[in-house]
Amino acid sequence: MQTDMTWQSSRTLGRSGIEVGALGLGCWAIGGKWSTPDGSPLGWGAVDDEESVAAVRRALDLGVRFFDTADVYGAGHSERVLGRALAGRRDEAVIATKWGNTFDERARTMTGADRSPAYAREALIGSLRRLGTDRIDLYQLHLGDTPLDEAAELREACEGFVAEGLIRAYGWSTDDPERAALFAEGAHCAAVQHACNVLEDAPQMLALCAERGLAGIVRSPLAMGLLAGAYGPDRRGRTGDIRSVPPAWLHWFEAGGAPAAHWAAKVEAVREVLTADGRTLAQGALGWLWARSGGTVPIPGFRTVAQVEENAAAVAFGPLRPGQLAEIEALLG
Numbered sequence: 001m002q003t004d005m006t007w008q009s010s011r012t013l014g015r016s017g018i019e020v021g022a023l024g025l026g027c028w029a030i031g032g033k034w035s036t037p038d039g040s041p042l043g044w045g046a047v048d049d050e051e052s053v054a055a056v057r058r059a060l061d062l063g064v065r066f067f068d069t070a071d072v073y074g075a076g077h078s079e080r081v082l083g084r085a086l087a088g089r090r091d092e093a094v095i096a097t098k099w100g101n102t103f104d105e106r107a108r109t110m111t112g113a114d115r116s117p118a119y120a121r122e123a124l125i126g127s128l129r130r131l132g133t134d135r136i137d138l139y140q141l142h143l144g145d146t147p148l149d150e151a152a153e154l155r156e157a158c159e160g161f162v163a164e165g166l167i168r169a170y171g172w173s174t175d176d177p178e179r180a181a182l183f184a185e186g187a188h189c190a191a192v193q194h195a196c197n198v199l200e201d202a203p204q205m206l207a208l209c210a211e212r213g214l215a216g217i218v219r220s221p222l223a224m225g226l227l228a229g230a231y232g233p234d235r236r237g238r239t240g241d242i243r244s245v246p247p248a249w250l251h252w253f254e255a256g257g258a259p260a261a262h263w264a265a266k267v268e269a270v271r272e273v274l275t276a277d278g279r280t281l282a283q284g285a286l287g288w289l290w291a292r293s294g295g296t297v298p299i300p301g302f303r304t305v306a307q308v309e310e311n312a313a314a315v316a317f318g319p320l321r322p323g324q325l326a327e328i329e330a331l332l333g
Helices: 047-062 075-085 117-131 148-164 176-183 203-212 224-226 261-274 282-292 305-316 322-330
Strands: 010-012 019-021 025-026 064-068 094-100 103-104 109-113 136-141 167-173 189-195 215-219 297-299
Touching: 010 167, 010 261, 010 282, 019 305, 047 305, 075 103, 075 117, 094 117, 103 148, 117 136, 117 148, 136 148, 136 189, 136 215, 148 167, 148 176, 167 176, 176 189, 189 203, 203 215, 224 261, 261 282, 261 322, 282 305, 282 322
Parallel strands: 025 064, 064 094, 094 136, 136 167, 167 189, 189 215, 215 297
Antiparallel strands: 010 019, 103 109
């Protein structure tokens, strides 16, 4: 296990003063099945709500406090399940959710997008209701390509939500440093959610977070399961799983759900380093992120209690050693 006494397993969420751990959990998968209007899957397949609730509660017991969801995940279902799991334990958790996509909860479909400040308020009220809470700790714009002028209006709307006590802080889920920097000009902007993992680094975004005092909420830390050992060369996505019919941005998988050979080969190249010291592959991938930046909060997805336990156990190992980081860079170079 990690013996470096400089390892800090707690974080302050950017400039907000909100205390979180080094690990959060992403609640996309527990939203269950949902789709585009033409039937293309947007979820991770069928899910057991009872197991989801048990997994969230187990996470709390293990010291994981930060839960990231979005109103559109499961067309509202993820928020409802998370709210149910946190009932009676709300003050133990830090809840992050997102807005911007529109959806039909009854049909469980995503219907479009709305970038207006009026819709931001409407979406916020809906999230508060589904989550069964009186405030959102971190409210995030979910539309990563929003034009800068519209985003500036939404940033000011978020400042208004803070003043009303509806949210404590806000951020943007985007992979564009220029857009993240625009939101960072707001007094209560605390984070940017961005993609980063062993296979695809994000040096510009990590540098921006360090420069602006933002938390880096890292989505896809396990490359949608590829870095969790969940997908080998013969494993395929299930019906209703977005990985089985991957959209253009989901390049780690081929049609049918098999891992793309290029990316699978990269995983094999670094497997031995990531699993050194008794770590699982997923725990090594999380350790890589913590070694890259002390301000990151990776949010691996989960479906089961066992997955939560494995991810939470990564905290005890802490970050990879500098030599391991350099070795991985050389292997993937």
